[in-house]
Amino acid sequence: MAKARNTEQHIIDTARKIFLVEGRLHATTEDIGKAAGLPRTSVHYYFRTRDVLFKRVFTDALEDLTSKLNSIVESDLPFTTKIGQYVETWLLFSMMYPHLDTFVVTEIINKEYVPVDKSAGARTNDFLKQIQAAMDKGILLKMPPVHFMLNLFSLLRYPSIAAPLYKQLLNVSDKQYQKLLKERKAYVLKALLKR
Amino acid sequence: MAKARNTEQHIIDTARKIFLVEGRLHATTEDIGKAAGLPRTSVHYYFRTRDVLFKRVFTDALEDLTSKLNSIVESDLPFTTKIGQYVETWLLFSMMYPHLDTFVVTEIINKEYVPVDKSAGARTNDFLKQIQAAMDKGILLKMPPVHFMLNLFSLLRYPSIAAPLYKQLLNVSDKQYQKLLKERKAYVLKALLKR
DNA sequence: CTTTTATTTGACATAAATGTCAAACTTTTA
DNA sequence: TAAAAGTTTGACATTTATGTCAAATAAAAG
Numbered sequence: 001m002a003k004a005r006n007t008e009q010h011i012i013d014t015a016r017k018i019f020l021v022e023g024r025l026h027a028t029t030e031d032i033g034k035a036a037g038l039p040r041t042s043v044h045y046y047f048r049t050r051d052v053l054f055k056r057v058f059t060d061a062l063e064d065l066t067s068k069l070n071s072i073v074e075s076d077l078p079f080t081t082k083i084g085q086y087v088e089t090w091l092l093f094s095m096m097y098p099h100l101d102t103f104v105v106t107e108i109i110n111k112e113y114v115p116v117d118k119s120a121g122a123r124t125n126d127f128l129k130q131i132q133a134a135m136d137k138g139i140l141l142k143m144p145p146v147h148f149m150l151n152l153f154s155l156l157r158y159p160s161i162a163a164p165l166y167k168q169l170l171n172v173s174d175k176q177y178q179k180l181l182k183e184r185k186a187y188v189l190k191a192l193l194k195r
Numbered sequence: 196m197a198k199a200r201n202t203e204q205h206i207i208d209t210a211r212k213i214f215l216v217e218g219r220l221h222a223t224t225e226d227i228g229k230a231a232g233l234p235r236t237s238v239h240y241y242f243r244t245r246d247v248l249f250k251r252v253f254t255d256a257l258e259d260l261t262s263k264l265n266s267i268v269e270s271d272l273p274f275t276t277k278i279g280q281y282v283e284t285w286l287l288f289s290m291m292y293p294h295l296d297t298f299v300v301t302e303i304i305n306k307e308y309v310p311v312d313k314s315a316g317a318r319t320n321d322f323l324k325q326i327q328a329a330m331d332k333g334i335l336l337k338m339p340p341v342h343f344m345l346n347l348f349s350l351l352r353y354p355s356i357a358a359p360l361y362k363q364l365l366n367v368s369d370k371q372y373q374k375l376l377k378e379r380k381a382y383v384l385k386a387l388l389k390r
Numbered sequence: 391c392t393t394t395t396a397t398t399t400g401a402c403a404t405a406a407a408t409g410t411c412a413a414a415c416t417t418t419t420a
Numbered sequence: 421t422a423a424a425a426g427t428t429t430g431a432c433a434t435t436t437a438t439g440t441c442a443a444a445t446a447a448a449a450g
Contacts, residue, residue: 007427023304026221028407039429044409046427101357102297108359109218124364146365146375147382154353159345161356162296164303169319170341180341187342191386202397223437234399239439241397 008046011036016057016097023099023164025106029053058103065093065100066120073127079134080193087156087188094160095181102161124149141194148192155188203241206231211252211292218294218359220301224248253298260288260295268322274329275388282383285351290376293355319344336389343387350383 014036018027029050033040047053072085093100107114131145140148159166159181167177209231213222224245228235242248267280288295302309326340335343354361354376362372 023300029409030407040408041410041429042427045429048409050408101360105218105357105359108363114363120364121366141385143382143385144378147379150354150361150375150379151350151382151386153357154349155346157357158349158353162300162348162352164300165296166345168303168309169315171316180345183339184342184345187338187346190336190338191346224439225437235438236399236440237397240399244439245437 007038007042011038011043011046011053012057012060015053016061019054019057019103020061020097020099023102025099025103058100061097061100062104065097068093070123073123073130079130079137079139082130083134083192084185084189087152087185090156091181091185091188094157095178098160098163101157138194140192152188152192155184155191159184202233202237206233206238206241206248207252207255210248211256214249214252214298215256215292215294218297220294220298253295256292256295257299260292263288265318268318268325274325274332274334277325278329278387279380279384282347282351282380286376286380286383289352289355290373293358296352297356333389335387347383347387350379350386354379 011032015027015032018024018032018035024031028040029043030040032053033043036043043050043053047056068089069086072082072089075082077085104114128145128149131140131148134140135142135145135148143151163177163181167174170177172180206227210222210227213219213227213230219226223235224238225235227248228238231238238245238248242251263284264281267277267284270277272280299309323340323344326335326343329335330337330340330343338346358372358376362369365372367375
């Protein structure tokens with residue numbers, strides 16, 4: 001039974017790598033099995049359907065992310081510190097799972113079930129209010145908070161999503177591009193904060 | 196034969212809407228046929244394979260975009276005007292074809308043929324030099340030009356790519372979100388230009 | 391108007407992916 | 421150590437998407 005848990009976890013880990021890191025959202029159970037060194041049927045034994053595994057991987061990742069972010073947003077830190085931590089957490093997560101929101105977008109487009117929790121709307125509004133307050137204090141560039149939010153997430157997410165394209169365009173290796181992504185915190189903040 | 200051209204064009208238009216506007220990159224020939232009011236086999240009659248149609252739609256769109264952008268980048272306009280036009284063109288295009296680079300990224304990930312022209316690398320370098328020059332003149336926030344470029348494309352592209360997600364999160368209609376996107380020019384520039 | 395050419399469409403063949411089952415095998419437990 | 425429970429895997433059935441073909445129809449050319 002020890003090995004069983006291992007096999008199950010091993011399949012999840014392999015699937016996570018394929019779905020979220022490599023972005024191969026249409027990988028088959030055959031692909032996943034092969035990558036895990038198992039026959040396709042083992043994947044079905046543990047998860048019955050491809051879809052169960054798929055959703056498991058994504059809900060796990062989303063939960064991991066949102067719990068970390070929520071504790072930052074709900075904290076009493078001064079806004080400048082808070083936004084710094086927020087950016088840092090997102091950047092780390094973006095590098096770990098570059099295709100997380102590609103997945104969410106794809107699911108919404110295809111009208112599938114999306115594991116976005118109910119309170120997301122309320123938390124978004126709360127976040128927008130915090131942004132407005134920071135603007136009133138003169139910490140942030142003045143603009144409608146919605147645009148600030150769009151700018152923030154754009155700067156955080158796009159370079160990870162579009163990594164394959166920019167690696168090719170800039171003709172840099174995987175390692176060099178990862179290095180670029182790590183440097184981004186400073187430049188993301190520079191584009192957002194008042195100076 | 197007049198009708199033929201019409202049918203062929205009608206299929207392309209329908210496919211473009213499905214692939215690039217709705218982002219349903221895995222729509223089947225059946226889906227496309229149905230949306231065009233035709234049996235699936237008509238799609239095959241005109242394009243033989245799904246793949247031919249798929250590539251046709253994307254190379255057409257990419258060519259349209261790059262030709263417009265190149266004429267702006269290669270022009271002798273002062274940098275501030277140039278970047279303004281560039282942003283405006285991209286924003287329009289992003290709204291027209293929100294999923295254009297999702298496609299390019301997906302193709303690269305799946306190691307498919309990508310219709311990115313050979314000179315893209317050279318033009319990118321030229322663009323980076325122009326950015327450096329503008330920074331030296333004090334027009335732009337100082338940072339490595341690569342990061343400026345990543346910031347620029349992030350701000351331009353992400354809100355269109357992730358539209359389905361933010362429409363849900365902000366609880367706004369399609370029309371309202373389109374209005375937001377149109378307003379973005381000012382806020383994109385605000386995040387990039389020195390002030 | 392009739393022959394040639396182009397278009398439309400249903401029927402068929404093939405391929406790819408999924409999911410189920412049961413037999414063989416391993417591990418746990420009583 | 422024998423029975424029970426859990427695991428692995430190949431074989432089969434089903435579903436979905438693709439692509440081809442040929443008969444029916446429509447349009448163009450002679």
